Amino acid sequence: MFQKLILCFFGLLLLTIPAIAQKQKFERETLFGPAAFIDAPISGEGWRPGFGIGLLRRVSKRSGFETGLYFRNYPEFISVSTNNRTFEAVIQERNLMIPLMYRFQNKWLHFSFGPTVDFYMGWKQVSGTDISVDTYERSPAIDLGIMTKIGVPITVSDKIKILPEVRFNPAFVFYRVYGGVGVTVWYRN
Structure with missing residues (x-):
């Protein structure tokens, strides 16, 4: 499944070659900017x-490539049974996500699609006062996924665009599926 998605990604990448080869009155450009988003793991752990x-x-x-460094959290529920009692706690995993996406855009719509890599960065106990979790590990520390984003650009000025978007990101190693909304403020340099 993952191999087929990677092949589709590189197929889309090859579609950009004719557009690059044609003489166009377009200057390649690089944009950057801060992003904020709210993801909800589809399994129902709430918005993060x-x-x-x-x-x-x-x-x-009409095409380009999008990447970045994004921090997100994932709640992991833990149950520990001892002396005929069950204690529950919630661990918040901290992850660094790096996508590498192909992007198609026109005046009204932006569409991005490509692989993502999540790196496990640590954890924090967020609930469970009856029990204290001393250690928590996740193995492997890397998760692979595919992200799809669809957004509508809002032009603020020649140098600034705001892009609200809807996002969907299944991760395959730990079988997590994220969905949510976000906004990026793109600055043209």
Whole structure:
């Protein structure tokens, strides 16, 4: 499944070659900007905020590549049984997500699709006063996924665009599925 998605990604990448090869009155440009989003793991653990910084390299008028560094949290529920009692706690995993996405855009719509890598950065106990969790590990520390984002650009000025978006990101190693909304403020340099 994951291999087929990677092949589709590189197929889309090859579609940009004719657009690059044609002579166009378009200057390649790089955009960057802060991003904030709210993801909800589809399994029902509630909404979790995230933030980061994005980088967009446009290679033609309609296509480009998007990457960035994004921090997000994931709640993990833990139950411990001892002496005929069960104690529950919630651990908040901290992850660094790095996507590498192909991006198609026109005046009204932006669409991004590509693989993501989540790096486990640590944890924090957020609930469970009857029990204290001393150690928590996740193995492997890397999760792979695919992200799809659809957004509608709002032009503020020649240098600034705001992009509200809907996002969907299944991760395959730990079988997590994230969905949510976000906003990126793109600055043209």
